[in-house]
Amino acid sequence: MDTNTPTPPTGxxxxxxxxxATMDVxxxxxxxVFSEGEIPFTDTIRVAAQEELDHLKQRIALPGLRMLEDWxxxxxTRLGRPAASIVEDSLLAADFANSxxxxxxxxxxxxxxSQAFHVGETPADGKIHRVAVFSDHCGYHEFWIGPGDxxxxxPMSADGNWxxxxx
Numbered sequence: 566m567d568t569n570t571p572t573p574p575t576g577x578x579x580x581x582x583x584x585x586a587t588m589d590v591x592x593x594x595x596x597x598v599f600s601e602g603e604i605p606f607t608d609t610i611r612v613a614a615q616e617e618l619d620h621l622k623q624r625i626a627l628p629g630l631r632m633l634e635d636w637x638x639x640x641x642t643r644l645g646r647p648a649a650s651i652v653e654d655s656l657l658a659a660d661f662a663n664s665x666x667x668x669x670x671x672x673x674x675x676x677x678x679s680q681a682f683h684v685g686e687t688p689a690d691g692k693i694h695r696v697a698v699f700s701d702h703c704g705y706h707e708f709w710i711g712p713g714d715x716x717x718x719x720p721m722s723a724d725g726n727w728x729x730x731x732x
Contacts, residue, residue, distance in 0.1 A: 585614045629655070632705040636697050639684040661701040663721045668698070671713030678703055683716055 577583040590610040597604045623630070633640065633655065637648035644651065644660055661680040668676040678700040685696030693711045700706075710716055 581618055585611065585618055588614065629705040632697060632699070632707070636684055636699075639697075640699075643682065643684050656699060656701075658701060660699075665719040665721050666698050666700070667715075667717050667719050668708060668710075669715045669717075671711060677719070679721060682718065685710075687716055 573580050573583050577586065588611065590607045593610050594604070594607050630652070633652045637652050640646075640651050640656075641648040644656075661682065664680075664682060666676075666678045666681040666683045668678075678698055680702060681698055681700035683696050683698045686694050687696060687710050688694070689712075691712045693709050696708050696710050696716055698706045698708065698716075708716070
């Protein structure tokens with residue numbers, strides 16, 4: 566924020582919070598008065614605007630929210646929890662169990678994620694498929710897995726090291 570920008574009035578975290586709390590909703594109200602449909606109270610309009618701002622703030626505070634929303638059906642199936650609960654409450658430490666994910670790309674490069682799992686289809690049909698890796702400590706990532714790439718689940722030992730067969 567620019568140091569020359571004045572601070573919001575006392576009791577408001579931002580100028581947007583102040584703008585919504587003091588916004589003139591008469592235009593929106595009058596627009597509805599002369600049209601068909603339900604006429605909202607002016608306070609209802611202001612509450613709706615505040616809820617939109619709160620939702621935007623939540624999305625910013627939770628960087629993985631878009632990933633949770635995009636993959637909610639696959640996550641619900643894998644984790645056995647309702648999709649709405651996963652989006653609302655995020656993933657839990659127990660969701661990451663003792664496994665990791667190893668992504669091997671056709672060019673020889675690879676990635677390993679500890680305390681992680683993946684969702685998405687990787688059939689052997691020769692096509693490129695989108696998959697998502699959700700890790701407890703390294704965030705959420707999307708990849709395109711092609712016919713020469715592999716993604717696999719790797720068992721982790723109780724001390725967090727890779728299971729047998731991995732380096």
